[in-house]
Amino acid sequence: MEINIRPAEDTDAAELLILMQKLIEESDTFTVEQDLAGITPEQQAGNIELLNSTTNNILLLAADDENQLYGLLSAAAVAGEPRTVEIGMAVLKEVQGFGIAQALLAELMDWAIDFSSVEKLFLTVQSHNQVAIHIYEKMGFVKLPNSERQLMNQNNVAVAAFDMVKRLVKG
Template identity: 25%
Template sequence: MSLSQIYFSTPRLTVAALTPQSAAIETLVGELTLILTPSVKQHLPPDIQSVNDEKSARKWLLNVMGESTFVTILASDSGALIGFFLLYEEKEANGKSVIRLGYAVGEHAQGLGYASEMIAGLVAWCRGSGFIASLSGGAEANNLASIRVLEKNGFVQESNAEHSEGEQRTVFLSRTFC
């Protein structure tokens, strides 16, 4: 099993890895421009800040798909894009994978429990995969909602794991599986 095969569902969500050959890319590009509003992007890395139209969304998406696994989070009832995961995999000497997680939830879906549900689903998938040793992610120190979502799903803050970049501080959290 590999990250490119990730697929799971939760009571309200369908979660699946996107491949570069997927016919859904063009539809996704349009949806990305709708969910990546300024308030959503304010907590995301610098490379995503330039996404503001379909052309820039396509360029960004193809770039991140070259370095990570892009995973769509869709509403099960409507098929609408709720958000996405970016999963960056590193192999350990024992063959297990260490995964760095980035995620975003569209403004229209915030405050409705989707972030907790999608992270819980990802944690369950990782635990059941048998090949993932840990999952880790960072959140801006002032993004308390994201930190709470991760902590609610068993992530713990790493000791001495704050990183300052300019004015922003990032808090790193991780969850170990084996």
């Protein structure tokens, strides 16, 4: 099976909602602020179109040739800091360990450097998620000093987390 990384399109909306629900069910590190049951595919398509109309927001998908989705990476502009994006990423368990997360991050960095107005990538990672931390460090992210805190995971359990950042060099 070959997985491709590509920007989301409005036609991905229904499958994207299904993927997000699967990720919520199988992971305690993936959270969504909105109640997915309240989002229609039409609304999701509108959200994707809105993201795609900006230079500082993107939603990337990991999909096979039949358009089955296996992972996602969102980069959303931070309020008040239009050149900084906050990243959220998740990959289905069945395909973890195949380099999809690294491929999503590499595609994000290519977009950020070549096509976006973004200068800094920001994320929050749960301290126990050593696999993700390793990937982020490998891709050049560094832990922000004094950023340790507790956050609530999707199961309403407080977990330790910290922030990481990567500044981009545009040439």
